[in-house]
Amino acid sequence: MYSLEATVEKILSTRRITRQDQHLLMVLGRHHQLSHHDVMLIDRIYDALHQGRLRVID
Structure with missing residues (x-):
């Protein structure tokens, strides 16, 4: 089962x-x-992306 919270974490x-x-x-x-x-x-993810704290990988 999919869990948004687990994915974000x-x-x-x-x-x-x-x-x-x-x-x-x-x-x-x-x-x-x-x-x-x-x-x-989801906003936490976008904030982290905009702040450069996440790296996008394939």
């Missing part, structure tokens, strides 16, 4: 985000009604 702890992770986050944002908590989790 993995991304932040490894400081790496895959293209697959990026795609999943984009699909979630477009096609699902997200809770406030989910939006906050």
Whole structure:
């Protein structure tokens, strides 16, 4: 089973985000009604990306 929280934790702890992770986050944002908590989790990823704390890998 998919867990947004587990995915975000993995991304932040490894400081790496895959293209697959990026795609999943984009699909979630477009096609699902997200809770406030989910939006906050995704915002943490985007903040880390903008601050250069994450590296995008294939």
